[in-house]
Amino acid sequence: MTVPPITLPASGRPDPAAAPTPGATADGILRRQRARESSARTYARSFPIVPARAKGMTIEGTDGRRYLDCLSGAGTLALGHNHPVVLEAIQRTVESGAPLHVLDLATPEKDDFTDALFATLPKAFADRARIHFCGPAGTDAVEAALKLMQTATGRRGVLAFTGAYHGMTAGALSATGSVAIRERVAGGAAEVTRLPYPYPYRCPFGVGGERGAELAATYTERLLDDPSGGVVPPAAMILEAVQGEGGAVPAPDGWLREMRRITGERRIPLIVDEVQTGVGRTGAFWAVEHSGIVPDAMVMSKAIGGSLPLAVIVYDQDYDGWLPGAHTGTFRGNTLAMATGAATLRYVAAEGLAERAAVVGARMSARLEGLRSELPVIGDVRGRGLMIGVEIVDPEGELDSCGAHPVAPEAAERVRSACLERGLIVELGGRFGSTVRLLPPLVITDEQAEAVLERLADAIAEVSGQRGRRS
Numbered sequence: 107m108t109v110p111p112i113t114l115p116a117s118g119r120p121d122p123a124a125a126p127t128p129g130a131t132a133d134g135i136l137r138r139q140r141a142r143e144s145s146a147r148t149y150a151r152s153f154p155i156v157p158a159r160a161k162g163m164t165i166e167g168t169d170g171r172r173y174l175d176c177l178s179g180a181g182t183l184a185l186g187h188n189h190p191v192v193l194e195a196i197q198r199t200v201e202s203g204a205p206l207h208v209l210d211l212a213t214p215e216k217d218d219f220t221d222a223l224f225a226t227l228p229k230a231f232a233d234r235a236r237i238h239f240c241g242p243a244g245t246d247a248v249e250a251a252l253k254l255m256q257t258a259t260g261r262r263g264v265l266a267f268t269g270a271y272h273g274m275t276a277g278a279l280s281a282t283g284s285v286a287i288r289e290r291v292a293g294g295a296a297e298v299t300r301l302p303y304p305y306p307y308r309c310p311f312g313v314g315g316e317r318g319a320e321l322a323a324t325y326t327e328r329l330l331d332d333p334s335g336g337v338v339p340p341a342a343m344i345l346e347a348v349q350g351e352g353g354a355v356p357a358p359d360g361w362l363r364e365m366r367r368i369t370g371e372r373r374i375p376l377i378v379d380e381v382q383t384g385v386g387r388t389g390a391f392w393a394v395e396h397s398g399i400v401p402d403a404m405v406m407s408k409a410i411g412g413s414l415p416l417a418v419i420v421y422d423q424d425y426d427g428w429l430p431g432a433h434t435g436t437f438r439g440n441t442l443a444m445a446t447g448a449a450t451l452r453y454v455a456a457e458g459l460a461e462r463a464a465v466v467g468a469r470m471s472a473r474l475e476g477l478r479s480e481l482p483v484i485g486d487v488r489g490r491g492l493m494i495g496v497e498i499v500d501p502e503g504e505l506d507s508c509g510a511h512p513v514a515p516e517a518a519e520r521v522r523s524a525c526l527e528r529g530l531i532v533e534l535g536g537r538f539g540s541t542v543r544l545l546p547p548l549v550i551t552d553e554q555a556e557a558v559l560e561r562l563a564d565a566i567a568e569v570s571g572q573r574g575r576r577s
């Protein structure tokens with residue numbers, strides 16, 4: 107499939123001087139990908155483009171077409187593509203002769219990354235923190251955090267939430283033959299108790315607003331105290347302060363404080379998964395800062411590697427009771443990622459990019475909110491900082507008790523395609539994939555933010571048949 111020609115506004119007009127990569131054509135590459143890669147491929151299905159070059163927020167395909175990237179590697183690229191700070195860190199490290207792979211041995215780069223990371227953490231957490239370098243994916247760090255707490259508590263239950271996303275690894279450990287390795291994790295495979303996450307627009311209690319969040323907290327507390335509630339004694343509660351894949355759903359700060367109180371009073375370790383929310387994305391360096399809670403463990407990946415793969419858990423020293431090798435792995439010493447990660451963390455802090463994300467994100471969200479009256483397929487606009495969700499609904503459908511129309515996943519897919527035609531990359535998420543998610547880099551300029559809003563509004567108007575009616 108070829109990408110239809112696109113007409114870009116001034117800010118995204120193709121540069122005629124930029125020659126496309128010689129050799130393979132986009133069509134040929136895409137055809138070979140379809141023939142050779144797994145049917146489980148995902149983003150490649152939604153975005154049939156062949157990136158050849160990228161800088162900042164712009165990706166250029168082999169055919170010379172340019173796109174504003176509002177996916178940013180699923181929230182990985184805090185500084186956008188190929189930021190000079192990242193490229194300089196790569197070049198410096200390569201030229202220094204540092205070994206690129208050394209398992210989990212100490213290196214100056216790892217030492218420096220740990221300094222840079224700890225300097226960003228809330229002080230009360232940093233002062234008692236231990237770090238474990240994981241296999242370089244968020245999901246491996248989530249596994250590590252759960253195993254750590256299972257080992258520390260001797261329990262195997264896990265409390266997790268509706269709408270949560272924590273990764274894709276499924277039972278790798280339970281498939282491992284070595285009993286010695288498996289027994290290092292006291293509890294074994296987790297048994298999950300699913301709890302309601304506050305989601306005002308589609309409130310699990312059908313009431314929405316603050317009341318919905320209050321009920322979610324009350325339900326959690328009462329269930330945990332009910333000896334016949336069916337809850338396997340929990341090794342941990344794991345949550346996202348803003349659900350990302352779940353549709354950019356922010357938890358109210360008060361609810362997060364309630365989760366901290368409820369888990370604290372019952373000596374249940376609280377793990378906050380900051381894989382997507384971390385490094386300024388939500389308008390604070392770490393999303394926990396909004397509510398002021400101090401978790402027992404934080405899971406981090408994506409942006410902490412400054413474009414390269416890196417994942418860690420940071421946790422309270424009191425839980426550091428696992429044995430040597432309890433969560434090992436070959437690729438836990440990615441020197442380049444530590445250098446790019448340290449450079450990125452320092453740049454985000456020095457340039458105040460979390461604060462900028464708060465300001466630009468609020469402005470973009472307000473503009474999108476303002477579009478709801480003229481584009482009724484926009485059911486809900488929500489998020490925090492530069493983690494924004496636009497839920498696409500069927501405005502003809504019946505309203506539920508919270509005032510929400512039914513989801514419209516097909517319309518959302520058409521919005522995504524219409525965005526791509528206009529040179530804008532956005533991904534879907536949320537219930538039934540009906541939420542358009544915006545995850546631009548934190549370095550997005552005001553002009554780029556304007557272009558994103560223009561293209562998105564135009565795409566939504568086209569899909570909802572309102573195009574001619576927009577002023």
Ligand SMILES: Cc1ncc(COP(=O)(O)O)c(C=O)c1O
Nearest residue numbers: 243244245271272273350381382
């Ligand atoms: C909150 C959260 N946790 C964990 C993960 C898994 O990370 P990875 O895809 O690197 O395994 C993701 C990925 O999107 C995520 O958003």
